[in-house]
Amino acid sequence: MPLRTKVRRVTPRRRTVAIRPKTKLRRPSSLPGHNGRHNGHTAKASKRTTKSSSNGHSKNGKHHSNGVSAYSKAMRFLSTLTDHERLRIVRYNNANFDLNRMRQLLKKIGNPHDNFKSVHVAGTKGKGSTCTMVASMLQSCGHKVGLYTSPHLCDIRERIQVNGDMISHADFARLIRMVAPHVNRMDPAPSFFDVITAIAFKYFAEQKVDIAVIETGLGGRLDSTNVIKPEVTAITSISKDHMQQLGYTLAKIAEEKAGIFKHGIPAVTVTQDPEVETVLKRIAEKVGAPFDVTGKSIEFSYRFESSRMLGPHNRICLTTPNSKFEHLAVPLIGEHQAINCGLALSILDRLKGRGVAINDSKAMEGLSKTVIPGRMEMLSTTPRVIADGAHNAASIDAMMRAIGQHVPYDSMVVIFGCCGDKDIPGMLERITSGADKVIFTNVDSVRTADPEELAARYIELYGKMAQVAATLEEALEIANRAVTKEDLICITGSFYLVGEAKKVFAKMARQEAAEAAAAAGSA
Numbered sequence: 001m002p003l004r005t006k007v008r009r010v011t012p013r014r015r016t017v018a019i020r021p022k023t024k025l026r027r028p029s030s031l032p033g034h035n036g037r038h039n040g041h042t043a044k045a046s047k048r049t050t051k052s053s054s055n056g057h058s059k060n061g062k063h064h065s066n067g068v069s070a071y072s073k074a075m076r077f078l079s080t081l082t083d084h085e086r087l088r089i090v091r092y093n094n095a096n097f098d099l100n101r102m103r104q105l106l107k108k109i110g111n112p113h114d115n116f117k118s119v120h121v122a123g124t125k126g127k128g129s130t131c132t133m134v135a136s137m138l139q140s141c142g143h144k145v146g147l148y149t150s151p152h153l154c155d156i157r158e159r160i161q162v163n164g165d166m167i168s169h170a171d172f173a174r175l176i177r178m179v180a181p182h183v184n185r186m187d188p189a190p191s192f193f194d195v196i197t198a199i200a201f202k203y204f205a206e207q208k209v210d211i212a213v214i215e216t217g218l219g220g221r222l223d224s225t226n227v228i229k230p231e232v233t234a235i236t237s238i239s240k241d242h243m244q245q246l247g248y249t250l251a252k253i254a255e256e257k258a259g260i261f262k263h264g265i266p267a268v269t270v271t272q273d274p275e276v277e278t279v280l281k282r283i284a285e286k287v288g289a290p291f292d293v294t295g296k297s298i299e300f301s302y303r304f305e306s307s308r309m310l311g312p313h314n315r316i317c318l319t320t321p322n323s324k325f326e327h328l329a330v331p332l333i334g335e336h337q338a339i340n341c342g343l344a345l346s347i348l349d350r351l352k353g354r355g356v357a358i359n360d361s362k363a364m365e366g367l368s369k370t371v372i373p374g375r376m377e378m379l380s381t382t383p384r385v386i387a388d389g390a391h392n393a394a395s396i397d398a399m400m401r402a403i404g405q406h407v408p409y410d411s412m413v414v415i416f417g418c419c420g421d422k423d424i425p426g427m428l429e430r431i432t433s434g435a436d437k438v439i440f441t442n443v444d445s446v447r448t449a450d451p452e453e454l455a456a457r458y459i460e461l462y463g464k465m466a467q468v469a470a471t472l473e474e475a476l477e478i479a480n481r482a483v484t485k486e487d488l489i490c491i492t493g494s495f496y497l498v499g500e501a502k503k504v505f506a507k508m509a510r511q512e513a514a515e516a517a518a519a520a521g522s523a
Contacts, residue, residue: 099224101190119351122223148160148161235257239392254272277293298349299317325345331369375388376399377498386403389494393429412487413489428457
């Protein structure tokens, strides 16, 4: 069972935030206490992206132009497809989410998903983190690993990676061009997510990956990814989200998530709400899937501590007949990430039982290098700006607890935007636990909640300071005038908003670099 975790509570203070002249926003930097590992990985990722983007392009620029044109055409084709991620109303039924349609599409391109082993992960929160940790550990063990996640933050190619490298522009465009004629002849046509999933599977097969870690998109039972034959299935923490599609009770949501369970395939999860655990266990028994709970049938514990070398962090222990992981430092920030890490180790243990070669010490090396953009990511240090894609009540609560444990601050200004189909009352309630002031803004989606309505509800319910900004840039300007160096700006509520924030700060970094280069040239 998890050890009792010490949490530093941050008491919001009702006071007027000091106003000072606008401070220049600086380029992204790592969180303190993490040895700069975040910055190193970011630089490496940037280098990989540049290399990946240039694949197939000649130096004379002509081929490069053709490559850009092909990628643009691919994106235009995708924009013609039904994208459930962007629709205001999504009807969750067998017509919109049709696995037979997905199987037909995969058959037309050679059933690529039959050519590699896989791990299948569903859940409400922590799917991306769990998948990335599993992929990092497998890669360090010498396996060629595919990773399929969603949504993306800045670049659609983030969703499809092999050994940490995004699919190149050229390969992305080529695969879209390959699948497009099949899509055009199908009636009804596959969805945006169907097509992205299909090209991901095709790419993994072409790259001859040893194993792919696959995250579900929506739910599980009817998800486009639920055509694979995995070695292990896993369910992360389940809470209320996408309720209009999956159901308004935890039991209904759990039933949809458990739709990925397969006969004879090990299924693992974390300690859940009793109602959720009952449903998961019942469905596992029904389909004949061996079922285990990390923290119950799998011995697991975690604790929070602080050291001079790592700063505030969590450590975990997990023991099974095949594995013994003791006092491992969790590479990601927050108690919730300790739980996700425990699930990732449980998946690794079950893969051992399925004959996948795992070297524990190498796996731990890979785990220590795991970095995930958009999750407790420090985008700026002057002023301090942190971004997290928390987009439901449970995730906001976990984020606030993580900030309280890991990021000392005087006052916190939260920039919040979310989609209108989320548990808005639940998220607003959680924000009050740390925010001294909230700035509500729009997110880049037709489903965005009206920031004026959010602010009015927040002020009425909690009587705290709140403002409205039409855009993220405007929200940042307001926040920047209201903070000192001891304060913190937190951007959260939606991955759309976090993705936009990363683009804004990347643009600032480029402008700074250009100004510095110009100044150096004139000196």
